[in-house]
Amino acid sequence: DIQMTQSPSSLSASVGDRVTITCQASQDISNYLNWYQQKPGKAPKLLIYDASNLETGVPSRFSGSGSGTDFTFTISSLQPEDIATYYCQQYDNLPTFGQGTRLEIK
Amino acid sequence: QVQLVQSGAEVKKPGASVKVSCKASGYTFTSYGISWVRQAPGQGLEWMGWISAYNGNTNYAQKLQGRVTMTTDTSTSTAYMELRSLRSDDTAVYYCARDGGIAAAGWFDPWGQGTLVTVSS
Numbered sequence: 001d002i003q004m005t006q007s008p009s010s011l012s013a014s015v016g017d018r019v020t021i022t023c024q025a026s027q028d029i030s031n032y033l034n035w036y037q038q039k040p041g042k043a044p045k046l047l048i049y050d051a052s053n054l055e056t057g058v059p060s061r062f063s064g065s066g067s068g069t070d071f072t073f074t075i076s077s078l079q080p081e082d083i084a085t086y087y088c089q090q091y092d093n094l095p096t097f098g099q100g101t102r103l104e105i106k
Numbered sequence: 107q108v109q110l111v112q113s114g115a116e117v118k119k120p121g122a123s124v125k126v127s128c129k130a131s132g133y134t135f136t137s138y139g140i141s142w143v144r145q146a147p148g149q150g151l152e153w154m155g156w157i158s159a160y161n162g163n164t165n166y167a168q169k170l171q172g173r174v175t176m177t178t179d180t181s182t183s184t185a186y187m188e189l190r191s192l193r194s195d196d197t198a199v200y201y202c203a204r205d206g207g208i209a210a211a212g213w214f215d216p217w218g219q220g221t222l223v224t225v226s227s
Contacts, residue, residue: 036151
């Protein structure tokens with residue numbers, strides 16, 4: 001299995017801050033990398049697919065970049081409704097998820 | 107709109123089986139796959155497997171091989187996930203998701219509401 005190492009595991013930031021989460025794959029996965037947002041008690045929601053493509057309807061403050069083994073997810077200006085856990089997921093081989101980043105408001 | 111509606115919560119005894127359904131609407135069912143993902147209490151997401159709604163091809167996570175079977179009924183646009191020989195560590199919320207992968211799993215969007223399966227004696 002391809003291992004996905006996501007960091008940090010938790011993050012506290014203020015409204016308006018720029019927030020960055022990283023995901024590292026154990027081998028080259030090209031751009032086969034997606035990002036999801038999961039709010040408490042809810043199903044995950046796709047935000048970014050193929051490393052950098054914003055899903056329709058997702059606010060433009062969310063973005064993704066990277067290829068190969070190193071990927072970054074960014075919220076340009078944190079909003080209160082962004083409080084959630086964020087997961088990366090690779091699909092170069094059988095899918096695997098990162099362990100998640102819990103984002104809190106400071 | 108695209109929607110996946112799952113069956114209700116289940117309580118099972120160790121060693122039993124569970125079958126969760128996932129009814130799709132709002133899109134051409136056979137043009138996508140369905141992936142199943144589970145989440146143990148307070149834990150992260152674990153991909154379980156994928157099925158093509160077009161031809162029934164499947165890929166399963168290695169750790170579940172032999173215990174899980176995924177099927178579809180194209181006449182009702184419904185996917186099913188059966189897990190056998192249940193153990194306490196199978197207690198989790200089980201999600202189905204429309205899968206955009208063509209020949210294998212890809213991106214998951216949208217997701218069903220989740221089905222809580224509790225395994226307890």
